Amino acid sequence: MVQYxxxxxxxxxxxxxxxxxxxxxxxxxRAEASITDLAEKFDMTLTGMKKHVGLLEEAGxxxxxxxxxxxxxxxxxxxxxxxxxxxxxxxxLWDARFCELDKVVEELKRKEKQxxxxxxx
Amino acid sequence: MEARKQSEPVMKRTTVQRKSDRExxxxxxxxxxxxxxxxxxxRPELFKQWWVPKSMGMTLRSCEMDVRTGxxxxxNFGDGMDFFGRYIEVTPPSRIVxxxxxxxxxxxxxxxTFEEKAGQTLLVMSELYPSKEALDAAGTGAADATHExxxxxxxxxxxxx
Numbered sequence: 001m002v003q004y005x006x007x008x009x010x011x012x013x014x015x016x017x018x019x020x021x022x023x024x025x026x027x028x029x030r031a032e033a034s035i036t037d038l039a040e041k042f043d044m045t046l047t048g049m050k051k052h053v054g055l056l057e058e059a060g061x062x063x064x065x066x067x068x069x070x071x072x073x074x075x076x077x078x079x080x081x082x083x084x085x086x087x088x089x090x091x092x093l094w095d096a097r098f099c100e101l102d103k104v105v106e107e108l109k110r111k112e113k114q115x116x117x118x119x120x121x
Numbered sequence: 122m123e124a125r126k127q128s129e130p131v132m133k134r135t136t137v138q139r140k141s142d143r144e145x146x147x148x149x150x151x152x153x154x155x156x157x158x159x160x161x162x163x164r165p166e167l168f169k170q171w172w173v174p175k176s177m178g179m180t181l182r183s184c185e186m187d188v189r190t191g192x193x194x195x196x197n198f199g200d201g202m203d204f205f206g207r208y209i210e211v212t213p214p215s216r217i218v219x220x221x222x223x224x225x226x227x228x229x230x231x232x233x234t235f236e237e238k239a240g241q242t243l244l245v246m247s248e249l250y251p252s253k254e255a256l257d258a259a260g261t262g263a264a265d266a267t268h269e270x271x272x273x274x275x276x277x278x279x280x281x282x
Binding site (some may be wrong): 009010013014016017086087090091092093094095096097098099100101102103105106108109112116 | 133135137139141142145149151152153156158160161162167170171172174175176177207244245253254257
């Protein structure tokens with residue numbers, strides 16, 4: 001199994017457990033933005049937005065860089081990939097199971113229909 | 122022209138959400154009444170047909186299930202690999218709750234509910250772990266994670282929303 005740091009994953013999931021921070025990620029997925037831009041967009045104080053971005057940065061989901069007086073934020077893709085990979089592995093297993101379960105259920109349904117029409121005669 | 126009469130298509134999409142640090146929830150809709158989905162989940166000879174899809178690369182050697190409140194189950198995959206536990210609550214055809222005890226203290230509790238609506242069944246399965254570490258470490262036994270692309274961001278955010 002692929003090894004990855006659980007502590008990183010914890011931080012990532014915690015960071016993602018907030019609607020504003022998910023919004024910020026979505027926004028940064030489209031284009032990088034300054035903290036001021038983000039604060040305006042999410043109708044929030046600069047301090048509030050700095051806090052959210054700080055948590056995302058700690059979780060490795062966002063990278064920030066200060067150029068002059070502006071701090072620019074962009075997506076930190078690697079960590080997000082870890083989170084996505086965890087969900088993806090889980091998803092793949094259950095999706096495969098449920099596709100098979102579908103077949104079993106369809107077969108039950110078919111049999112029931114057959115029995116039902118026999119009884120009707 | 123031929124008049125087309127079609128029933129509503131079923132959304133057969135499997136969703137996975139991390140509800141909290143300790144809980145993951147999977148949903149899926151089936152185009153069948155709840156009693157049939159419940160039957161496929163609770164009769165060992167049917168359960169065996171779907172629980173171990175080919176992509177898992179494993180073979181289920183034996184499967185004992187006593188799907189009643191207080192009943193036990195044991196799945197054996199050979200090489201001493203066993204999954205076992207107890208059914209804490211079984212309410213046909215709407216709910217099954219069981220423990221996963223092979224992990225010892227890190228064992229999880231799984232709840233699956235079958236909710237029927239207009240002949241279709243919404244299946245909701247929740248796995249609750251004793252700690253977030255246990256959940257993060259939970260192995261699915263599925264294939265190794267392949268390199269994920271950034272395009273998954275949208276999908277991920279959608280499932281977490």
